[in-house]
Amino acid sequence: MLKKIIIILIILALTGAVVALVHNLKVAYKNKKELAAFKDNLSYRASLGKVLVIYYSWMGHTQAIANQIAALTKADVYRIETAEVFKSSPAFYTRVKKDLLNKNYPELKGSMPDLSSYDTIFVGGPVWWYTMATPLYSFLGQVDFKGKKVVPFSTQGSNSGSFLEDFKTNAKGANLGSYEKFNNVNKKYDTAVNNKIINWLNNL
Ligand SMILES: Cc1cc2nc3c(=O)[nH]c(=O)nc-3n(C[C@H](O)[C@H](O)[C@H](O)COP(=O)(O)O)c2cc1C
Numbered sequence: 001m002l003k004k005i006i007i008i009l010i011i012l013a014l015t016g017a018v019v020a021l022v023h024n025l026k027v028a029y030k031n032k033k034e035l036a037a038f039k040d041n042l043s044y045r046a047s048l049g050k051v052l053v054i055y056y057s058w059m060g061h062t063q064a065i066a067n068q069i070a071a072l073t074k075a076d077v078y079r080i081e082t083a084e085v086f087k088s089s090p091a092f093y094t095r096v097k098k099d100l101l102n103k104n105y106p107e108l109k110g111s112m113p114d115l116s117s118y119d120t121i122f123v124g125g126p127v128w129w130y131t132m133a134t135p136l137y138s139f140l141g142q143v144d145f146k147g148k149k150v151v152p153f154s155t156q157g158s159n160s161g162s163f164l165e166d167f168k169t170n171a172k173g174a175n176l177g178s179y180e181k182f183n184n185v186n187k188k189y190d191t192a193v194n195n196k197i198i199n200w201l202n203n204l
Contacts, residue, residue, distance in 0.1 A: 027158040031185050038195035044072045046201040048149075049119025051075035056125040056135045058086060061155040065182050068197050069122055069153075076118075080125070080139045083107040096128050105138040112142055120204070121145065123171070124153035130161025132170075140170040150174035151204060155182045177204050 051073040055066035063079075070077050084106060086092060099105065115121060125136040132140075132154075150171055154163045160181045168176060180200045185193065 027183070030158070031183050031189070034183075035185065035189050035192035035196065038192040038199060040195070041191070042195045042198040042202070044198050044201060046073070046204055048073055048201070048204060050117060051120045051122065052078060052113065052115065052118040053122045053124075054078045054080065054113065054139070055123070056080035056133055056139065057155075058126060058133065061182075061184055062124050062126050065153060065155055065193075065197070066122070066124055068194060069124075069201070072198065072201060073120075075122070078113040080135050081109040082135050082138075083109045096134060099134050100129055100131060103137075105134045105141065108135065108138050108142070115143070115145065115148060118148065120149045120151060120177070122151045122153060123167075124155070127154050127156035127160050127163050130159060130163075131166045132163055136167075137170060140167075140172070144172045145174040147173055147175055149177050151177035152179045153181065154179075155184065158183050 051070075053066050053070045053073070053075045055062050055077075056079070057063035057066070066077065069075065123136075123139075126133045128134065152164065152167045152171070154160050156163070163181070164179045167179070168174075178200070180196075182193065182196070
């Protein structure tokens with residue numbers, strides 16, 4: 001009996017490993033194909049007026065994209081920060097899932113930015129459980145964009161779920177510009193990602 005259970009467990013573990021491997025290969029192939037379109041250098045030629053880039057980032061991916069947007073557009077930057085410092089652990093993932101379900105969004109640190117002087121406002125953050133990261137819900141709950149042009153962006157492993165729809169529902173008063181999403185990719189794609197950003201900005 002014990003032998004049978006061990007064999008079943010081994011088969012399950014192997015099946016899981018194969019499914020994960022196939023998924024990762026599919027994602028890598030999709031990223032490679034998408035970013036191949038941005039391999040040639042592009043020049044930035046958008047005129048977006050006075051720009052503010054607002055972002056939340058827990059692990060740095062969104063921060064990297066936000067900084068690239070800010071460098072190109074010569075923007076001011078506002079970083080959304082939580083009062084509690086989130087520590088990395090497997091339990092954090094389940095906690096976030098619960099918090100999203102209960103609409104229990106974290107308290108933020110610092111004061112809200114003054115948006116009045118900006119023509120274009122980028123707002124970005126990570127995808128958590130197929131929607132916006134909870135600090136983005138906290139932030140959007142506290143601002144009214146009052147008809148300003150707001151351009152959302154997200155970073156994610158590979159699945160942005162309902163990020164855009166949820167952003168639209170929660171961004172009060174926003175006149176939405178075209179959303180862009182960035183999968184986490186290897187550093188070798190840095191130039192292609194930069195070109196993808198330039199292409200997006202030029203078409204806003
Ligand atoms: C709690 C949690 C949930 C996540 N859920 C998703 C998801 O649903 N889909 C996805 O593609 N990536 C998901 N990710 C991965 C992040 O979206 C991705 O790594 C993102 O770029 C992280 O941004 P940051 O480095 O700015 O914090 C999740 C990460 C965390 C921490």
